[in-house]
Amino acid sequence: MSQSNAVRLQPxxxxxxxxxxxxxxxxxxxxxxxxxxxxxxxLFHLPETETGEQVFAIANKDPKSGANVIGRGILGQxxxxxxxxxxxxxxxxxxxxxxxxxxxxxxxxxxxVRLNGDAVEIAAA
Amino acid sequence: MNAIVTPIxxxxxxxxxNGMVGHHCVEQLIERGALSQYQVHVYGEERQRAYDRVHxxxxxxxxxxxxxxxCDADYYAAHGVxxxxxxxxxxxxxxxxxxxxxxxRQPYDKLILATGSYPFVPPIPGAEGNSRLVYRTLxxxxxxxxxxxxxxxxxVVGGGLLGLEAANALKSLGLEAHVVEFAPRLMPVQLDEExxxxxxxxxxxxxxxxxxSRATQEIVIGEEYAYRMNFNDGEYLETDLIVFSAGIRPxxxxxxxxxLEIAPRGGVVIDADYRTNDPSxxxxxxxxxxxxxxxxxxxxxxxxxxxxxxxxxxxxxxPFSGADMSTKLKLLGVDVGSIGDAHxxxxxxxxxxxxDEANASYRxxxxxxxxxxxxxxxxxxxxxxxxxxxxxxxxxxxxPADPSSLILPLxxxxxxxxxxxxxxxxxxxSCHNVTKGAVCCQVDAGITDLGELKAATKAGTGCGGCSAxxxxxxxxxxxxxxxxxxxxxxxxxxxxxxxxxxxxxVEGIISFAELLxxxxxxxxGCDICKPAVGSILASCWNQPITDPxxxxxxxxxxxxxxxxxxxxTYSVVPRIAGGEITPDKLIALGAVAKKYDLxxxxxxxxxIDLFGAQLHELPEIWSExxxxxxxxxxxxxxxxxxxxxxxxxxxCRYGVQDSVGMALRLEDRYKGLRSPHKIKFGVSGCTRxxxxxxxxxxxxxxxxxxxxxxxxxxxxxxxxxxxxxxxDLDDETLIRYIDRFLMFxxxxxxxxxxxxxxxxxxxxxxDYLKEVVIDDSLNLAAELEAQMQLVVDRYECEWAxxxxxxxxxxxxxxxxxxQRGDPDVHFVRERGQRRPAHAHELHxxxxxxxxx
Numbered sequence: 009m010s011q012s013n014a015v016r017l018q019p020x021x022x023x024x025x026x027x028x029x030x031x032x033x034x035x036x037x038x039x040x041x042x043x044x045x046x047x048x049x050x051l052f053h054l055p056e057t058e059t060g061e062q063v064f065a066i067a068n069k070d071p072k073s074g075a076n077v078i079g080r081g082i083l084g085q086x087x088x089x090x091x092x093x094x095x096x097x098x099x100x101x102x103x104x105x106x107x108x109x110x111x112x113x114x115x116x117x118x119x120x121v122r123l124n125g126d127a128v129e130i131a132a133a
Numbered sequence: 134m135n136a137i138v139t140p141i142x143x144x145x146x147x148x149x150x151n152g153m154v155g156h157h158c159v160e161q162l163i164e165r166g167a168l169s170q171y172q173v174h175v176y177g178e179e180r181q182r183a184y185d186r187v188h189x190x191x192x193x194x195x196x197x198x199x200x201x202x203x204c205d206a207d208y209y210a211a212h213g214v215x216x217x218x219x220x221x222x223x224x225x226x227x228x229x230x231x232x233x234x235x236x237x238r239q240p241y242d243k244l245i246l247a248t249g250s251y252p253f254v255p256p257i258p259g260a261e262g263n264s265r266l267v268y269r270t271l272x273x274x275x276x277x278x279x280x281x282x283x284x285x286x287x288x289v290v291g292g293g294l295l296g297l298e299a300a301n302a303l304k305s306l307g308l309e310a311h312v313v314e315f316a317p318r319l320m321p322v323q324l325d326e327e328x329x330x331x332x333x334x335x336x337x338x339x340x341x342x343x344x345x346s347r348a349t350q351e352i353v354i355g356e357e358y359a360y361r362m363n364f365n366d367g368e369y370l371e372t373d374l375i376v377f378s379a380g381i382r383p384x385x386x387x388x389x390x391x392x393l394e395i396a397p398r399g400g401v402v403i404d405a406d407y408r409t410n411d412p413s414x415x416x417x418x419x420x421x422x423x424x425x426x427x428x429x430x431x432x433x434x435x436x437x438x439x440x441x442x443x444x445x446x447x448x449x450x451x452p453f454s455g456a457d458m459s460t461k462l463k464l465l466g467v468d469v470g471s472i473g474d475a476h477x478x479x480x481x482x483x484x485x486x487x488x489d490e491a492n493a494s495y496r497x498x499x500x501x502x503x504x505x506x507x508x509x510x511x512x513x514x515x516x517x518x519x520x521x522x523x524x525x526x527x528x529x530x531x532x533p534a535d536p537s538s539l540i541l542p543l544x545x546x547x548x549x550x551x552x553x554x555x556x557x558x559x560x561x562x563s564c565h566n567v568t569k570g571a572v573c574c575q576v577d578a579g580i581t582d583l584g585e586l587k588a589a590t591k592a593g594t595g596c597g598g599c600s601a602x603x604x605x606x607x608x609x610x611x612x613x614x615x616x617x618x619x620x621x622x623x624x625x626x627x628x629x630x631x632x633x634x635x636x637x638x639v640e641g642i643i644s645f646a647e648l649l650x651x652x653x654x655x656x657x658g659c660d661i662c663k664p665a666v667g668s669i670l671a672s673c674w675n676q677p678i679t680d681p682x683x684x685x686x687x688x689x690x691x692x693x694x695x696x697x698x699x700x701x702t703y704s705v706v707p708r709i710a711g712g713e714i715t716p717d718k719l720i721a722l723g724a725v726a727k728k729y730d731l732x733x734x735x736x737x738x739x740x741i742d743l744f745g746a747q748l749h750e751l752p753e754i755w756s757e758x759x760x761x762x763x764x765x766x767x768x769x770x771x772x773x774x775x776x777x778x779x780x781x782x783x784x785c786r787y788g789v790q791d792s793v794g795m796a797l798r799l800e801d802r803y804k805g806l807r808s809p810h811k812i813k814f815g816v817s818g819c820t821r822x823x824x825x826x827x828x829x830x831x832x833x834x835x836x837x838x839x840x841x842x843x844x845x846x847x848x849x850x851x852x853x854x855x856x857x858x859x860x861d862l863d864d865e866t867l868i869r870y871i872d873r874f875l876m877f878x879x880x881x882x883x884x885x886x887x888x889x890x891x892x893x894x895x896x897x898x899x900d901y902l903k904e905v906v907i908d909d910s911l912n913l914a915a916e917l918e919a920q921m922q923l924v925v926d927r928y929e930c931e932w933a934x935x936x937x938x939x940x941x942x943x944x945x946x947x948x949x950x951x952q953r954g955d956p957d958v959h960f961v962r963e964r965g966q967r968r969p970a971h972a973h974e975l976h977x978x979x980x981x982x983x984x985x
C-alpha cells in the first residue's frame with residue numbers, strides 16, 4: 009500500500025528509506041512540517057487524486073521571504089500540476105519538482121516520500 | 134559623447150483658474166507635449182486643486198476633497214507645471230504682459246482665462262450669513278454643512294439644475310428641504326411645462342417642498358425657524374438656512390479691469406479660436422462668451438480646452454462653433470433628460486408627447502419640420518431613452534417608421550437603437566470627445582477590460598453620463614470579435630463568486646468537494662477558489678472552519694486562527710468588544726504577553742495585538758487567554774473585525790446615547806460573520822464622532838432620537854467616507870437594517886471586495902441599496918434577516934472549539950516529529966520588546982534559499 013511522490017528514484021543501492029513521522033501526523037489535503045537532520049521538510053497529503061493517494065515532500069523555506077512557511081500554504085492544481093501556494097507572497101511551487109511557476113529561477117528541493125503502513129518514509133540519499 | 138540638448142522653453146503660458154476646464158486644458162497641454170515649448174504657470178484661487186464639480190453633492194454623501202480631485206496631488210509637479218494654489222490673481226497688466234498676485238509679478242507670453250463662474254445672489258434685503266449661502270465650491274459646502282448642524286429646515290432659492298442639486302445636498306444633511314423658484318416651473322431652461330410639472334410632482338413625493346412663481350422680497354427674523362422669507366404675493370416661508378442657486382454669472386472681473394471686451398450679458402468675448410480682443414489672451418469655459426452665449430456645462434468647456442491646447446501646440450484644431458447643451462442627470466433620484474431644442478422653438482418643429490400622470494413620467498420628442506430628424510427631447514422619470522435619442526439627434530440617424538415608438542414605454546418589440554446601429558462617428562463621450570470608432574480601435578488593439586478602456590480613452594471619466602452606453606458598446610464590440618467576457622472565478626469554476634453563492638444557498642451545498650464535483654473541474658481546486666468557497670460556506674452555514682473538510686480551504690491565517698507575519702511567526706488578537714476591557718482582563722493579557730515574550734501593540738481598532746508567537750505556542754497561549762475569559766478576535770479572517778466606540782452618554786457630557794452598549798451589542802451579534810472581505814464597525818455617542826464611524830463599513834452615530842446609520846466607508850489604501858443611509862433609527866430597526874445590508878453584501882459582492890467598492894459598483898447606487906434594504910423592493914428582507922440569524926445562532930469561538938479537540942490541535946506543531954521551535958526565527962530587542970531580526974543583523978544565517 010505504498011505510494012511515492014512524483015520524483016521517481018532511479019533504482020539504486022544508495023537510496024535508503026527512513027521513517028520520518030507517522031501517517032497520523034499528516035493532515036488531509038493540507039501540510040505539516042517535519043525535521044530531517046538539519047532540514048525542514050513540508051509534507052502534503054492528498055488522500056484522493058486522479059492517480060490515487062499521494063504524499064509529497066518539499067523544502068519548507070520560502071525563497072522570497074526567507075521564512076519557513078511552505079508547509080502552511082494552500083494546496084491546489086494549476087493547469088494539471090499539483091502546486092503549493094506560499095502563504096506570504098502567494099507564489100506557486102510544483103510539488104513534483106519544486107519549480108516555481110512565477111519565478112522559474114526559484115526551485116525548492118523535493119524528496120521522494122512514501123507511505124509504508126503507518127509510517128511516512130522519506131528517501132534520503 | 135552626444136551633446137545634451139536642453140529644450141529651450143521660449144514662452145511662458147499662464148492659466149488663471151484651476152477648475153475642471155482649466156485643469157483639462159493643462160492636462161491636454163501636457164499630453165500634447167506643450168511643456169517642452171512653454172513654461173506653464175497655473176493660478177487657482179481655491180485651496181484645493183481642481184475637483185469634480187459635477188459630482189459636488191457627493192461631498193455630503195461621503196466623498197472628500199481628495200477623492201473628488203481631478204488628478205493626483207503630484208500630477209502638476211511631476212510634469213513640471215508651476216502650480217500656485219490659493220493665490221488670487223489681482224490684476225492683468227496687459228501693457229507689461231504680467232499678472233500681479235500677492236506673490237509678486239509673473240510675466241507671460243500667452244494667457245488663458247479659465248476663471249469659471251460665480252453664483253448669482255439677487256439683492257434681497259436681509260440676506261446675510263446663513264440666509265445667504267451659495268453652492269459652488271467645497272468651501273461653500275463646508276459652510277452649508279456648518280449651518281445645517283443646528284438646522285431643521287433649509288430653503289434653496291432657484292429651481293434649476295444646480296438648485297435641485299443643492300436641495301438634494303440639504304436633504305442628505307437630514308434637513309427638510311424646500312425649493313423656491315421665480316419661474317412658473319422647475320428647470321425652466323431645460324424643461325417644457327409638462328416636463329416641469331412631472332418633475333415637480335416627483336420631487337414633492339420625495340418630501341421636498343416646491344414653491345413656484347415666488348420672488349423673495351425680504352428676509353427677516355423668523356418665529357418658528359431662524360428666518361422668514363417674505364414673498365411678493367404676501368405669502369411667507371420660514372427656514373433655518375437659505376442657499377442661493379439662482380443661476381451663475383461668468384467670473385469676468387479680472388478681464389473687465391484689464392479692459393478686455395465683455396459681452397453685454399457678461400463673459401469675456403472670444404472668437405472661434407478662443408481669443409479675446411487681446412491676441413495674447415484666450416478664454417475658455419464658463420467665463421467666456423462666444424456669439425453672445427455662455428456655456429454652463431462641462432462638455433463644451435472641455436471641447437474649448439482641448440481645442441485651445443491643440444491650437445497652442447500648433448496642431449490642427451476645431452474652431453468653436455457652439456455646443457450641444459443636452460444633459461442627462463439624476464436630480465434627487467429623479468431621472469431628468471433634456472436634448473437639443475427641448476422647447477420646440479425651431480420654426481415648424483413637431484412634437485410627440487407621452488404623459489403618464491400615474492407615475493409622474495413625461496417624455497417629449499421634437500422632430501424637424503420635415504419630420505425626418507430628432508432635434509430635441511425632454512425626459513422625466515426614465516432616462517433609459519436618453520442615449521438612443523441623443524444618438525438620433527446628434528448623428529441624424531434615420532427615424533423608424535413610427536417615431537413615437539422612441540418615447541413610448543418599452544415593450545419587447547420596440548425598436549431600440551442597439552450598439553451596432555451606431556455609426557463609427559457617433560460620439561459616445563462628449564466630455565472627452567470619444568467616438569464609437571475610437572472605442573473599436575482600442576478593442577482591436579486588444580483591450581478587454583472596461584477599466585483599461587476608460588484609462589486609454591478617458592471615455593466615461595468626465596460627467597460619467599455615458600457610462601452605460603460605453604459599457605454596452607464595449608461589450609458588443611468584444612462579443613462581435615468573438616471575445617468572451619470571462620467572469621470565471623478560476624480554472625476550476627467557470628462561475629462568478631455571486632453565482633457560486635447562489636448555488637451553495639439554493640442547493641444547500643456544505644462542502645467544497647461537493648461543489649467542485651457538481652459545478653467545477655478537477656479534483657483539487659486552487660488557492661483562489663478554495664478560500665473563496667470556504668468564505669461562502671462560512672457565510673451561509675457558519676460551521677467551524679477548523680472542521681477537517683473545511684481546514685484545507687482556508688488561507689494560512691484562518692487555518693491557524695492567527696495572523697502570519699513576515700518571519701513566519703504569528704500575531705494574536707483576542708476580542709475586546711467595543712474596546713471595553715476590565716483591569717483584570719488587561720492584566721491577564723499582559724501576563725500572557727510577558728510569559729511568551731510577545732511584542733505588544735495597541736491596534737487601530739481598540740484592541741491589543743501580540744506578535745511573535747510560533748505555531749506550537751498558539752494552543753498554549755489561547756488556553757490561557759480563554760481561561761482568562763477571552764475569545765477569538767477574528768483578526769485573521771475576512772469577517773467582522775472590531776466595533777470601535779467612544780464612551781458615549783455614560784461618561785461624556787456631550788453623549789446622547791450609550792454608544793459602548795450599542796457597540797457591544799453589535800459586536801456580539803456579528804462576531805464570527807464571514808464575508809467577502811473584512812468588515813469594521815464604529816459607534817459614536819454623538820455627532821462629534823470620536824469613534825470615526827464614518828470611516829467604517831458600518832458607521833452608527835447617535836442622535837437625540839436614536840441612531841443614524843452610515844454604510845460602505847473604509848480607511849486603508851483608498852479611503853472613503855461612509856454614506857448616510859438612514860436616520861433616527863431605534864435599536865431594533867438599526868439591527869434589522871444592518872442584518873439586511875450585510876447579508877445583501879455577502880450575497881452580491883465579488884470575492885475580496887470591500888463594501889465601499891461593492892457599493893460603488895452597484896448599479897443604481899445608494900438609492901438602489903436603500904430600496905432593497907429599507908423599502909424591501911426585492912422582497913428579500915425576511916430571508917436576509919433569517920440567514921443572518923442562522924449565522925448568529927451558530928456562533929462558536931473557533932479557538933475554544935479547537936482547544937477541546939486533540940485532533941485539531943495536532944496541526945499546531947512547528948515540527949510533527951520534533952519538539953524544537955523553528956531555529957531560523959531570530960529576534961532582537963528594541964525599546965524593551967523583541968522584534969524580528971533584520972537580514973543585516975544575521976551575519977551568519979543565510980536568509981534566502983540558494984537557487985538550486
